[in-house]
Amino acid sequence: MTPRGFADATGERTLQVDVVVVGSGPGGSAVSRALAERGAKVLVLEEGPPKPRFRPSMPHTQRYHMQEGGLIVARGSGFMPIAAGRGVGGGSLINSAICFRTPDHVLDGWAEVLGGDARFAPAAMAPVFDELEALLGIGTTPDEVLGENNRIIIRGARALGLPGGAVRRNAPGCAGCGLCNHGCPIGGKASVDRVLLPIAAAHGAIIQGDARVTRVIVERGRAVGVEARIHDTDSLEVVGALTVRAGTVVLAAGAIGTPRLLWSSGLGDLGPVGDGLHVHPGNAVLGLCDHEVVMWRGATQGAWFEDPALPGVLPHTLSLPPGPALLMLGPSGAAAKASHELLPNLCGCVVMISDHGTGRVRATADGRADVTYTFEPNDVQRIKDGMRTTASVLMAGGAREVMAPVHGLGRYTDVDAFTAALATRDVTDFTLYASHPMSTCRMGADPSRAVIGPTGEAHRLPGLVIADASVFPTSLGVNPQLTTMAVATMIGRALPL
Ligand SMILES: Cc1cc2nc3c(=O)[nH]c(=O)nc-3n(C[C@H](O)[C@H](O)[C@H](O)COP(=O)(O)OP(=O)(O)OC[C@H]3O[C@@H](n4cnc5c(N)ncnc54)[C@H](O)[C@@H]3O)c2cc1C
DSSP states (O other): OOOOOOSOOOEEEEEEEEEEEEOOSHHHHHHHHHHHHTTOOEEEEOSSOSSOOOOSOHHHHHHHHBGGGGOOEEEESSOEEBOOBOSTTGGGGTSOOBOOOOOHHHHHHHHHHTTTOOTTSHHHHHHHHHHHHHHTTOEEOOGGGTHHHHHHHHHHHHHTTOSEEEOEESOTTOOOOSOGGGOOTTSOSOOTTTTHHHHHHHTTOEEEOSEEEEEEEEETTEEEEEEEEEEOTTTOOEEEEEEEEEEEEEEOSHHHHHHHHHHHTTOTTTTTTTEEEBOOOEEEEEEEESSOOOTTSSSTTOEEEOOTTSTTEEEEEOOOOHHHHHHHHOOOTHHHHHHHHHGGGEEEEEEEEOOOOEEEEEEOTTSOEEEEEEOOHHHHHHHHHHHHHHHHHHHHHTEEEEEOSBTTOOOBSSHHHHHHHHHTOOGGGBOOOBOOOBOSSOBOSOTTTOSBOTTSBBSSSTTEEEOSGGGOSSOOSSOSHHHHHHHHHHHHHHSOO
């Protein structure tokens, strides 16, 4: 069943529902499902297209399926693009389908921030993870779709005795075409538009795409609804206006979109709104093999490993199409020809860390995100340490040389020489990129340090609830979509209706 919006969304209209949910990513879809299953009349408003517009082209993906056209950049320690998905399904449409449960030690830390409230403790979360994993068909990536890029990491980690292997993913129909980040062309990924939203719709939820919420309406000290503009999918021309009045307003516009909307609505004073941004920053190591790898074939980001000596560092496969891979290699002009020849034999691995560095999200006058992020020196060192181990893994797995998207670094056949060269570079030499924004409207017991309490309800504005990756009290250290779904499910199940 495909989730449906209004038959005709043009013109002006006013609607009354029990709950309006802003955003339809992992958070918005999970909370909508939970609330609709309980009998609430739910309306989901989503800025991006109602149906996927997948095409394996970066400009096309940016236009339709990335917030702000893929141009969100954090200033601070250099310029760091931050990717966030857009469309009915949010980030799950274009993500790599990696699914990790939240580590127990992270959830134990949350219980402390929540003043001893154990609702997200490991034992309470386990049944929700079991349920979501079954629904989304989450399982270990099968060997036949892994491809050589992933296999190099698996072989290398095994040779060095490091834990890891094929990643668990919500892609039960994966054919290994490597196109996840442009949307699955064969419907093999169990993105939330294919699983959670249809359940919500079967329980009466209306899911309206092409609807950008511009303001949260507050009356007599309570959130009572939202205003939205309906636009044409292609031209973005505004064709309708919607005023929704609701008993509960749930924001699930993501860790960039939720604080952006609150600041645009003049609600930046609801606590530390937009502060404490974490992004799981990192870098990557590329390996050059004697044999053909073709890193853009095989399950997207299908392998991982960890080094017990480096807690909070999570290396996993880098799967890049040829264009971005060439950009990462860097050279232009005559040197570019050499890069083309390297391309088929490259393998790659991302090094992602659980960050202590933080940033903040505000809104510009025209409603775009204004983002800053500052690295902590120790985080940069942890990335470098992870890159050293990753270089060793790639060499043990079959690479002859290693390199990295770090300004002026060069190519190395020896990991010690690679590490020594890396030690002389700082974060401004890194090619920065992040796609895991979180923690910008944190959950916590103390209203001076958190925007929402353990139930998801705003400390300072009755009627307002938040249920997306912005609520995490800390950085996770693992890819966030499954945690986002689980937390939003639990918020939706416990909300007073
Ligand atoms: C390229 C990429 C690869 C990734 N790979 C993985 C992976 O393999 N595994 C993993 O766990 N995580 C991955 N992630 C991260 C993961 O997708 C996100 O953590 C997750 O989607 C966050 O869910 P969310 O509901 O908080 O926000 P989102 O998924 O960002 O959803 C928010 C939704 O709200 C909509 N919205 C925003 N503002 C408004 C507004 N004003 N009005 C109406 N709608 C609005 C947006 O269009 C969007 O659809 C990846 C992300 C990207 C971009």
